Amino acid sequence: MELEYLFSYGTLQNSVVQKEVFRKIIVGLKDYLVNYKLDNITLEDKEYPIIVFSNSNKDKVEGTLFELSKTELLGADIYETSAYKRIKVTLLSKKECWVYVNANQK
Numbered sequence: 001m002e003l004e005y006l007f008s009y010g011t012l013q014n015s016v017v018q019k020e021v022f023r024k025i026i027v028g029l030k031d032y033l034v035n036y037k038l039d040n041i042t043l044e045d046k047e048y049p050i051i052v053f054s055n056s057n058k059d060k061v062e063g064t065l066f067e068l069s070k071t072e073l074l075g076a077d078i079y080e081t082s083a084y085k086r087i088k089v090t091l092l093s094k095k096e097c098w099v100y101v102n103a104n105q106k
Helices: 015-022 070-080
Strands: 003-008 029-034 036-043 046-053 060-069 084-090 096-102
Touching: 003 070, 015 070, 036 060, 036 096, 046 096, 060 070, 070 084, 070 096
Parallel strands: 003 096
Antiparallel strands: 003 060, 029 060, 036 046, 084 096
């Protein structure tokens, strides 16, 4: 099975959310995404974390790097809604992975 890597900085780190989305708890490794900063987005009257590109190496977001199957990654796509888009990035550890960013940012 081919694995995908996903960097999560928000609710997908929560075990209750993981059980809902992946039907299991996933353990990952702490890592950082440089040149991005954490912000919030309001969806259905609730605030959720979202990251935006800052182009400053002084900015970094802490999160967790997960190994997922392609099916699990597609489940995460559905969970994240159209407010987020999935892009490829390289983490501080030099690991290449997917991350969800603000869909409205260019």
